[in-house]
Amino acid sequence: MATPPPHGTPLPPGHELALLDRELAQLDARRAYLLARRDWLLRLLPPVPAPHGWAGHAPVPPARPNEASGPGAQNVLLTLGAVL
Structure with a gap:
């Protein structure tokens, strides 16, 4: 792994950028290897049954994320666009 140079002796930016790249x-490459290994290990495991008590319940859908640009924000943006 690239370590920062001792204090007072900075590397030229191009050299440091090459080290970082x-x-x-x-x-x-290591992450890709670990993910492939993880997938292989998961395929080796037997299927796990659902915990007792979950069989009769429908799955809960994930919560919808709050929209940052709701109708009010869209109206403001449209108005600003028309003014500009």
Whole structure:
């Protein structure tokens, strides 16, 4: 892994950028390997039955995220767009 240089001896930005890019590529490769290994291990496990008491209940849908741009915000944006 790339470590920062000792204080007072900075690396040229291009050199440091190349080191960071190399390290990020290594991390991406390691992550891909670990995800593939995880998938393989999950396929080896036997299926797990649902906990007792869940069989009669329908699955709960995930909560809808709050919309940051609701109708009021859209109206403001449309008005600003018309003014500009």
